[in-house]
Amino acid sequence: MANKRIKYPGVGEVLYVKSRRARKFTLTVRPWRGVRVTLPWFSAYRDAEAFVKENLSWIEERIERARLYEKTNGDLRNRPASPEAEDALRLRARACLPGRTAMLAKEHGFTFRRVTVRRSRTRWGSCSAVNNINLSIFLVNLPGHLIDYVILHELVHTVHKNHSPAFWELLDKHTGGRARMLAKEIRKHRITI
Numbered sequence: 001m002a003n004k005r006i007k008y009p010g011v012g013e014v015l016y017v018k019s020r021r022a023r024k025f026t027l028t029v030r031p032w033r034g035v036r037v038t039l040p041w042f043s044a045y046r047d048a049e050a051f052v053k054e055n056l057s058w059i060e061e062r063i064e065r066a067r068l069y070e071k072t073n074g075d076l077r078n079r080p081a082s083p084e085a086e087d088a089l090r091l092r093a094r095a096c097l098p099g100r101t102a103m104l105a106k107e108h109g110f111t112f113r114r115v116t117v118r119r120s121r122t123r124w125g126s127c128s129a130v131n132n133i134n135l136s137i138f139l140v141n142l143p144g145h146l147i148d149y150v151i152l153h154e155l156v157h158t159v160h161k162n163h164s165p166a167f168w169e170l171l172d173k174h175t176g177g178r179a180r181m182l183a184k185e186i187r188k189h190r191i192t193i
Ligand SMILES: [Zn+2]
Pocket: 153, 157, 162, 163
């Protein structure tokens, strides 16, 4: 995905995200995440900007609502869950995720430097520039095939540091042609205990 950020008076920053899946412009305003416009891969940013300008009052209204939600709900992302549940989850995650990562890396012929299990509520996983893989402890709550999907996704990032067609092609190869389907499926899951 290619991203661009533009600031507008009264609205603040708008994130433009080009997506290969998008067929039309889509506007979303989410608490903590702000304003985001998804646009089809081959469309021009200036067309998306015109679209945003046409919808500024709608965006402002949604921002109001999002702010109210943020105010009444506190910062859910950093709110500690029950410490015991989280400790149990961390133990489970540490017991299974590093081993599973090593196993999948070996099976699929990838190399990585280190795997770290973290209490991340914003991402299931990530891969650093030097191929350290970070996985969220919350991953262990997902069905097994999605845990494997996230791990393989990060392992493919050891080769491609982006979500280019080459990235998806390689991920497809290692997921039996199901990369897009799995990516779609995981979006239905929220990071939670
Ligand atoms: Zn990725």
